[in-house]
Each structure stands twice: as C-alpha cells, then as structure tokens.
Amino acid sequence: MKHRRVADGSVRGRGLPLPDLGLGCAPIGDLYAAVDPEVAAATVHTALALGSTLLDTAPKYGNGLSEQRLGQALASLDRNSYQLATKVGWSVTENRPPEPAFSADGVLRSLEGSMRRLGTDRFDIVHVHDPDDHLDQAVAETMPALERLRDEGVIGTIGAGMNSDRLLADLVRRTDLDRVLIAGRYTLLEQGARSALLPLCLERGIEVIAAGVFNSGLLADPRPGAPYNYRPVPDEILARALRLKEICTRHEIPLRAAALQFPAAHPAVRTVLIGAAHPDEVADNVALAEMRLPSALWSELREAGLIDAASPVP
Template identity: 70%
Template sequence: MTDARTTDRTKAPMGLGCAPIGDLYGPVDPATAVATVVAAVEAEAALLDTAPKYGDGLSERRVGQALAATGRRTFRLSTKVGWAIGEGRPPRPAFGADDVRRGLEDSMRRLGVDHIDVVHVHDPDDHLDEAVTRTVPALVRLRDEGVIGAVGAGMNSNRLLHELVRRTDLDCVLIAGRYTLLEQPALADLLPLCAQRGVEVIAAGVYNSGLLADPRPGAPYNYRPVPDDVLARALRIKEICERHSVPLRAAAVQFPLAHPAVTTVLVGAATPEEVADNLRLARLPLPALLWEELREAGLLDPLAPLP
C-alpha cells in the first residue's frame, strides 16, 4: 500500500541517549563509546543526554572525552541530579540543595564543562515532595545564576511528572516510555499541561525498553519480559507498518514528534553505526496512510496528533 502524502523528517530533532555508553546494558569498548558521541555531534544531534547513574559516572566521563575532541557546537548537553554515586556503593538518594550543588560540580568535572544546558531531577519517584521543596528550587537558583540553562525532570511516570510540572517551575521534562507508538498515557495529563505552560517535552524510551525494536516473546518491556497482551499489540503495529513497507523502528522514532509539546526524541546508541541508523530512521519519509490505519485499528489514542 502506498500514499503520496508523506511526513518530511529531514531535520528531525533527534538526541543521543548516553546510558548505553555507560555500560548500562553491557560493556562498550571505550574508544567505541567516545566515537559514538562524536558521531552524534558530527551528525548535528540536537541533544546529548547523560547522568551520573549511568555506569557510576562512566557515561559522563566518556561524553566529556568526546566533547574535548569535538567542542560544544550547537547541540544541548543535559545531565541529572538526585543520586549520589561512588565509593563502591549503589546510587543513593541525594535530593537536598547541598546535594544538588555537589552533584552538579562532580558532573561538570567529569564532563569537562563549566555550564550545562539542561539539568534534570532524576527519578524522584519516592522523593517527590523533596524534589518539589528542595531539588527543583536549588536548580532554579543555579539557573538564575547562569550555571545551568534550564531545569527539568526525567522519569518513567507521566503522573508524577505531571505533579512536578504543576507544583514547580520546570522548563522541560524527559518522559520515558509513556508517549510512544505503543502507548500514550501521557496524552491524558502530562502533555496538555506542558503545552499549556510552555514546558518542553523530550520523549525518550520510544522503543519501550526494546519491545518496538524487536517485538517477540520474552522481549523487554518496562525492563521486564513483555506480557502476552502487550506483545500482541506490538505485533499488530508491526504488521500494519510492514503493509506500508515502513520499518517499525522508524514509526516509533517519528510518532512522538507530531505532538506540539514534544521538541526532541531521545534514542540511545552504543556505536557510531547505531547513531547513523537512528538518524536514518528519523528522517525516512513515511506515508500518512500508515498513521490513519493505526488509528482506525484502535492502536493509537484518538486524540494523539498524527505526523
């Protein structure tokens, strides 16, 4: 099935998620990790996103090595606060104002920079009140001082991110896995509030932990083996994509950008080849009939904007 109407993604605002180069999913050769970030910079990625929790600081150090080789250029750089690392212990909560300054200083040292464009509160699921009363206000002060450019929050929960947007002065949010081709719960609460308040949305986890990259029994979904009903939904989406000769991953990358509140899609990579492939998928023209058929099949929220 073909359709002359297609979406033009030649300038798709793609970002590089740097968790994989922190050995989060398995060891990555150090030179390959740095080359991955360099490839994203050379390809004019819109955003490089890292965090201290990714490999106990390893991701930040590798990003820093790449930045030393490439310079800052036009992309934005983001990292996160809220968890203390080091000393051979698992990450531990660190959401106080002093923790924020100390953690950010450590991040800037690992990254080799004196200014960070975006700093997110990282996964404050069980520390929401502390994030509201301590972490975000500390970041707002750093924003006012010019140390950072913007204040954000990154989570898997659209409900809790909605609370943070409602109760604090955020510039942006990073929502992982809750506004994707597979499911769109953030459409009901988070995205409308962000659009109303002018809060930028960065869509991450667009493959739902890997399910939409390769839907099969046992594939990861929310970091666990996929339930049968969710797998069946993913396979139906894949079937419709195949009827339109569209790679499932291309549809997954492009779908979130249709919402006016979403400014960037963040996709992880561990090799330069993966960076190139992600950018290719993001810029692939896709037929408008694909999205219409997915909606007619009940696989997209009726209110979700279509690319």
C-alpha cells in the same frame, strides 16, 4: 508561580533551541552490554555530525561511566557545538547502588561530580532524575537549589526526567520547570502522557523531550523476552507490539521508523531522545527519522485501536 511565557504562549529565555533528535548516552555507560571507549566516542561524534546536538546523560548511568565517557568524547570539541544535559537526585559511588540525594547539598555535590567527569563548568539542562518517591523533597529542596544555579548561569534550563507521566504532571504543576523528559509514556505503544502531561506542558510553554520511544527496546525488536520497562515483556504487551509490527510490515515500513516519528508529531514534543551505543545505530536512527511514511499507515493504526484517534501523527 512565574512561567516565562509571552502573550502568544511561546517560550522565551529558556536556553538554546533544541534539535529534533538528541542522543541518549545511557548505552555508552554499558547499560545493556560493555562498550569499547573508542566506539563510545565515535558514537557521540557521529551524533553531533548528523545534527543530534543534545547529549543527555546522568550520574546514575553506569555509576558515572556514561558521564566519564561522554566527557572524554567531548574534550577536544567546541563547547558551543552541543547542548549538555545531566541529572541530579542520586548519589553514585563505585561498586554501590545509587542512593537518593534530593537535598540542596546533594544537588551541589552531584553537579560537582558531574562537572568533574564531563570536564565542564556549565550545563544547558539539568533534570531532577526519577524523584517518584521523593516528590515533596524535590519540590522543597531540589528545585530551589537548581533555580539558584539557573539564576547564577551555571544551569541554562531546569527539567525533570521521569517514567511516570502522572507524577511528572504533578511536578509541572508545583514547580517552575523549563523542560521535561518523559520516558516511555508517549510512544507508539502507549500514549498515557497525552491525556494530562502534554496538554499541561503546552499550556505552560514547557518543552517536552520524548525518550524511551522504543519502550526499552521492545519496539526495536518485538519478541518473547524482549525488554520492556527494563524487564522481560509481559505477553499482553508483546501481543500489542507484534500487532504494531504486523501493520508496519504490511505498509513496508520498519516499526522503528514509525516508533521514532510518532511522538515527534505532538506539538508539545520538541525533541526525541534516542539511545545508541554504536555510530551505525546513530546513523540508522537519523535515517529512520527522515523516512517518509504513508498516511495510510497511521489510518490503519487508528482503525486497529493501536493509537488514539486524537493523537497527532506525522
């Protein structure tokens, strides 16, 4: 299998450089609550103005609504002023749950729909989306279809977006990915991706996009009933999140700032992807990412066993 790397292990020919922060566009597809279309457009424009030029969406987000709103927000903008990422693997139809579509034909139909909703004829990144139960088909059919489109210039780079670091590492070993998006598995709360996925990506020159760094919102506001993996948080996980918040508060640091900055410190991670549904959220996230955090905070988190001693910190 070819891996386009140079002698020093760096990556070349894998598309435009990614920004430090990207905008996750699932929330503007009414993920948690209805969003006014004008607010959705303002959210996108604010992200671009503040340097979050990677815009990540998927047909699965709101059954196409996220792509539609993102396309409307981008309609009057220079296509070269941002990077556009979408996903394949699921067929969406209004008023019906998404259905698996990991065949080569499914890839083409999915991208045709995404192009129509987004008003574009090319993508900077296309991820295979949550192929957990369809991994063999993704390897045999989805990836070759995406590789052909990459060769034709329709796609700049190929990625895979998953919540399972173990399965994503398996996909990295079996395919020729340029980038990966790992959601919720390399965060201040849990660092499962550190053991296998992140070292593997470093070895192969694959850029990592860290998403879900608030663990579905838990680290934004740890409380009983808060979302974790898109479900109410279990008591033992909540206790860990509250302990993280307690230590951050003692150092006069917002928990969200530590949660944003921690994954970015790993050398395999190129971009931290943050979802937002309002311009104020975008501006707040950028400010938190730039906040200076004391080294004593990380030392105490390590001493408390809340982050692994081998995990890099800012």
